[in-house]
Amino acid sequence: MKILAFESSCDETSVAIVEDGRRVFANVVRSQAENHRQYGGVVPEVASRQHLILANEALQAAIDESQLDLQDIDVFAATLGPGLVGSLLVGAQAAKTLAFITGKPFRGVNHLHGHIASNYLESTLEPPFLCLLVSGGHCQLMDVQAYDTMPLLGQTLDDAVGETYDKVARVLGLGYPGGPVLDQLAQTGDATRYALPVGKTQGRFDFSFSGLKTATARLAQNELKADDQTALADLAASFQHAAVQALVQRTQAAQQALGYTTVAVAGGVAANSALRQQLADWCTEQGLQLHLPHMAFCTDNAAMIASAAFFSPLTEAMADEVFSRQKTVPCR
Ligand code: KG4
Numbered sequence: 486m487k488i489l490a491f492e493s494s495c496d497e498t499s500v501a502i503v504e505d506g507r508r509v510f511a512n513v514v515r516s517q518a519e520n521h522r523q524y525g526g527v528v529p530e531v532a533s534r535q536h537l538i539l540a541n542e543a544l545q546a547a548i549d550e551s552q553l554d555l556q557d558i559d560v561f562a563a564t565l566g567p568g569l570v571g572s573l574l575v576g577a578q579a580a581k582t583l584a585f586i587t588g589k590p591f592r593g594v595n596h597l598h599g600h601i602a603s604n605y606l607e608s609t610l611e612p613p614f615l616c617l618l619v620s621g622g623h624c625q626l627m628d629v630q631a632y633d634t635m636p637l638l639g640q641t642l643d644d645a646v647g648e649t650y651d652k653v654a655r656v657l658g659l660g661y662p663g664g665p666v667l668d669q670l671a672q673t674g675d676a677t678r679y680a681l682p683v684g685k686t687q688g689r690f691d692f693s694f695s696g697l698k699t700a701t702a703r704l705a706q707n708e709l710k711a712d713d714q715t716a717l718a719d720l721a722a723s724f725q726h727a728a729v730q731a732l733v734q735r736t737q738a739a740q741q742a743l744g745y746t747t748v749a750v751a752g753g754v755a756a757n758s759a760l761r762q763q764l765a766d767w768c769t770e771q772g773l774q775l776h777l778p779h780m781a782f783c784t785d786n787a788a789m790i791a792s793a794a795f796f797s798p799l800t801e802a803m804a805d806e807v808f809s810r811q812k813t814v815p816c817r
């Protein structure tokens with residue numbers, strides 16, 4: 486089954502064609518980062534307008550790349566949420582229109598199921614496994630029992646980890662989107678120089694990043710001199726150390742409680758170098774299987790949505806429910 490999917494929940498306009506949830510024929514991603522950089526974050530109104538401008542070009546590029554044509558597509562799909570309502574509408578309406586004119590079915594997808602499904606792309610991974618989902622809008626541990634059964638084990642009580650990276654990067658003057666730049670800078674610094682808090686929570690598998698964000702911002706304001714590049718790198722490294730420690734500790738606790746031998750990671754922060762390294766070291770030491778999506782499938786992309794449309798599509802009732810809960814405020 487070949488599925489053509491749109492992803493437009495935030496600031497990436499993406500169209501992909503995937504066969505049977507795993508084989509990627511095309512995955513075109515048009516980033517809007519340039520349009521949002523001057524505002525230091527995603528502006529919902531700008532995002533929805535950009536999706537409208539970029540959608541048809543991304544669709545044509547995906548069709549060209551796949552060397553298929555519309556008649557070869559069996560199902561059209563789109564992200565219905567969570568995300569920015571005006572942005573979601575563009576991708577959803579484009580996919581529904583294609584379904585209508587070709588007489589093929591439409592499937593709605595939960596964006597978070599998409600991130601989990603990024604692990605199935607170009608891979609043979611199958612449930613059950615433990616999944617750490619870390620993105621700009623979410624930070625969760627999921628018990629992936631089956632393709633369509635993934636109860637939530639715990640989540641952040643305040644900021645998502647990607648959002649924390651972006652906000653700290655802004656305070657440090659590193660620009661937007663901050664995660665990748667902060668990660669790179671952290672690799673050059675001394676993580677032991679500043680002691681920063683690893684968020685404590687009541688729930689064993691929950692996270693909290695607002696204390697870390699505030700403590701890092703306060704240190705930046707009080708301690709950093711304008712031209713001290715060494716201190717800047719050390720602060721970035723100390724922040725990354727605390728953030729990654731929180732993620733790894735909770736993942737270890739959940740793995741020990743549930744006994745899974747496979748651990749997967751999903752979402753934009755799955756691209757983080759320290760997180761990848763520390764999880765890899767722990768899994769090797771414990772004889773666990775670690776599954777990391779290809780870098781191209783970590784941040785938002787439509788290939789993961791096409792995969793989720795194959796393995797875990799929303800029912801119509803679920804789709805209405807997911808869509809009716811959408812935000813109109815920025816996602817990060
Ligand atoms: O999954 P994603 O593309 O969008 C959401 O669904 O939110 O994740 C984007 C987030 C951003 O917050 C970005 O700063 C973060 O992922 N990110 C990273 C890295 N690469 C992307 N955070 C830390 N280290 C990275 N290397």
Ligand code: ZN
Binds near residue numbers: 596620752753784785
């Ligand atoms: Zn995402």
